[in-house]
Amino acid sequence: MSDTHTASRREDLRLITGRGRYASDWNLPGQLHAAFLRSDRAHAEIVSVNAAPALERPGVVAVFTGADAIAAGYTRFPLMANFTNRKGASLLKPERPVLAHGKVRFVGEAVALVVAESALAAHDALDAIEIEYRELSASVHVDDALASSASQLHVDVPGNLSLEWEAGDDAAVAKAFEQAAHVTRIKIGTTRVVASPMEPRSYVVSYDAAAASYDVYTSAQGISLLREQIATLTGVPAEKLRLHLRDVGGSFGQRSGVYPEHAALMIATKKLGRPVKWVSTRSEGFLSDAHGRAIQMSGELALDHDGRFLAARYEFTCDMGAYLTPGGPSGHLRNVAKCMTGVYRTPALYGAWKVVFTNAAPISAYRGAGRPDIAYVVERLVDKAASELKIDRAELRRRNFIPLDAFPYKSPTGGVYELSDFAGCLDKALPAADWAGFERRREAARKAGKLRGIGLAVVIEGTGAGQYPQDQVALEFDAQGKLSIYTTTLSGGQGHETTFAAVVAQTLGVAPEAVTLRESVLGKEIIGNNTGGSRALVATGSVCKLAAQKLIERARPLAAEALELEPSQLEYGEGAFRSRDCEKVIGLLDLAQKHISKNPHPLNLIAEGAFGSTFPNGCHIAEVEIDPDTGVTEIVSYVAVDDCGNVINHSIVEGQVHGGVTQGAGQVFGEHAVYDRDSGQLLTGSFSDYYMPRAGLIREIHLSEHPVPSKLNVLGAKGVGESGCTASLPTLANATMDALRPLGIQDLDMPFTPSKVWHAIQAAKVK
Amino acid sequence: MTKIELTVNSAKHTREVEDRTLLVDLLRDHLGLTGTHIGCDTSQCGCCTVHVNGRAIKSCTMLAVQARGAQIVTIEGMAKDGRLHPVQQAFTDCHGLQCGFCTPGMIMAVAALLNDNPHPSDAEIYHGLEGNLCRCTGYINIIKAVKQSAGVLRNG
């Protein structure tokens, strides 16, 4: 398949001219406006709610509270995957009324919903609702939540522990540690962060009483999963939920699941008989959007005399926030376990998890969903071992890479890795970063009063295997003979309209403009997965190719008929069927045009495929310089060598890596959702307090591809959405630690804020 | 309620609005110009950037009544006679957008930046984009787009 190098994407024109349609751009005739009253307490019993004064306010039509959520029965959120431990215990999944009832469990939990004639009127009435709380002690940190003195969040979750889970062979690991020549230990964690896609959440919901159906206008990561999750939560049959999804202002996993607000608006619109619109403010978003990461981790690595890995053991304490989100546990358990061995042949492996409730916003998937977390601890542990053993960091890795002849490689904790060339990635990255010449640059920096460091990470991740067993793609010709592709994915910036159309157009040999992608549209009876887990191109993209191949075969008899030949006498190429002697030719699109009067069009078809995980991997190297006077860390260079399999569109791949690396850099150097440990209040509730990456944080990324095509799908793609983020967390942290290690600093953890780095340097000077 | 007249993308409009109506809400809800986006409520993200009397401003931090009599340009007014503005063209050429939500504000900010400083250095570009957040691109391709469009605009 030929590569596409042009940067312009098909979706760009409407987006750069202000003609995109995002969720808050929807307006329905007669619509009312909603505002949510949110808890200002981290943990409290709701003694009483009096909404009556709010009803007196101008423009207010109705107020809904927890009692309405209970009456509707909207309390049981779906879970994308349950987990059961070796003792047979499963995740404890407490109920979550879509408007809090009886208790509030985090600051920002929706307590009441005001519906009014205007958004301003709805907001004006919030302070008229009278709520009496009886405060309870709050635990916003996992250590506090697990303490014996902690207040229990949920009556049915003793000790605030949803599940203790494990993977791997504890006994084998213990034995290996006994024989170890050296053991390296580390205790670190990934900070709680807020995905913060630039588009705040927004929903417009209307109810058709005659059909008993709901129309939901929103942004999401795909039509199927959200519809199914709303159906599970509300008991409304999926076919009665009509989702209208268009442009999406970024998702990053945060839009992967159903939210309480979806269902609360359904209660309101059904009762009131008018559409209801809600647009989240950013401040509300910080409080009530699902947060990401937040895993405390400890790791131990056992090595022999030659620096060969014998075993590794990890503990993960996962802060899930106050409730389980549909996708939260899968990321923190499955995705972590799948790649717990990193890129190394570690014969014995064991991990133990604690899944903990805290009085904080619920945690869900965030770009990588567990993959960056495990890569972070593995790669920092390896770096620390190299430092302790005085072995070059690249050499220690090379010594332990899973070798080419060991693939497919079954990791001791579950993942079956497909062929990957870690040494090849490393060999490309080292010269690109001038690894060998680094000490000269360190010395030059030292003379200028700066601390320079270089860091690398070699990472792998298992992409999402999907919630649905198949991914289907429909190809249809409309009444004008135009070809459309229908999928269940939804691009939130990944450029599917360009890439998927290119796959189909190239397979058919027609111009890309002849094909249009329509994602997650209503009324297409296809099943398939969301955008997420780096799998859209891998799976849906592959089915696009299968669908195009199927179309050629479906068209062959019709072409034969049109050309008055036998199907076997036809060859297909460059968009047309030809007789072997090329005397007779008919273009595929012309053929389709001849049949447009038939309904359905005889060439319309659905193709499908089933796909498990693929394994994108790569080696990133960063160089940083720290100003010891201010503790500011500057990223001076960044090299990324990625194996995301075959590439369809290089610009888009590059853009995904840029964005992923930068989100990782944001987390490494400053992003942190901080709750006050005493009051449980969110201290980083706006962009004025929550650090966000800005222009100039990373000036350039020297990107090269090292593709080892996947054999698991027809495109040979491995996925690219999350790999930048997965690699940049450990890479940038390792580079920063390398700058600090000469001062004797070993265990500093993210976020490497100027204040924290400066303090570490001061403390090291005193020693 | 106050009656205001203003010019948006060369067209004159008269609307009656509550005094507390923000300019961005006037543009989006009253004039239907939904290309201007709202990404935050603390004047940080820049998604709502438009030009008022030739200067880039955050339309979420200005009352509609303050724009009485003003000349306003939004993203919908940037392309002229079917031709994209050089900044718009550069964003698509350089893959300077992904989800596109910050893009209108980003384009308006860049156009204003280049109007003030036709030949910005890298540092001046970073400084000039401090009022605009993007979550998708890592900014690297946005910087490329600024440089490309600066060249096009200089060469007229």
Place this chain on the structure above:
Amino acid sequence: MFEISYLKAKSLSDAAALIGAHPEAKLLAGGMTLIPTLKQRLARPSHLVDIGGLPELSGIELKAGRLAIGAAAKHYEVAASAVVKKAIPALAYLASRIGDPQVRNRGTLGGSVANNDPAADYPSAVLALNATIVTTKREIAAEDFLQGMFATALEEGEIIVRVLFNVPKRAAYEKFPHPASGYAMAGVFVAETAAGVRVAVTGAAPGVFRWNDAETVLTKNMKPAALDGLAVDPNDMNEDIHATRAYRANLVKVMAKRAVQKLLATK
């Protein structure tokens, strides 16, 4: 935002009359602090009296060794002004570092000074340059005007008309921006004047302050190294999730040294 009535003042005296007539009214100039505050429903004035466009509050001119800047001068106007760049380049630089371009296109000198946000940039220049605040009622010296966090000598209905900055021999401003908000986490304005060196610090403490010890040593020896033995007391500094007291105290010194370095490089 709560309901509010907007009034556009036709003149300074009209503005004073409107403010007098509505005790719960607030003045609106650029609105860069006020409008976000109103949006968060943290204030509930009955009226907004818009003085942003009043000609009486505009203008930038050099008169008798003092730079007079109208209260409604926007940050970008000060940053771009040839007069300011010539007379007090450090002040033009300071203005160019406030907020972001969109904020600088709306925010005003008078608004910033009247608000006296402890992390705002302008108060450091007002204090270091011993500026005079000219109001509708009187002239107030910087040190009398600035009274700690968000507090000034302004009385009810009193409006800042212009600020008179003494032109120093040399001056420089260095700022360490807050990583999220862009406000000063420590901003230090060093001015070399006929009456000695003045050093004003913003962002680090509950209010803008003069660093007297630094002034003493720099008056004798205008060199970064002159500050080596000095330190501000961390206990007097602010602390938050982004920076400890000790770190802010350190930043004050580092920014002061960098300001001196920069001052020495100016003519």
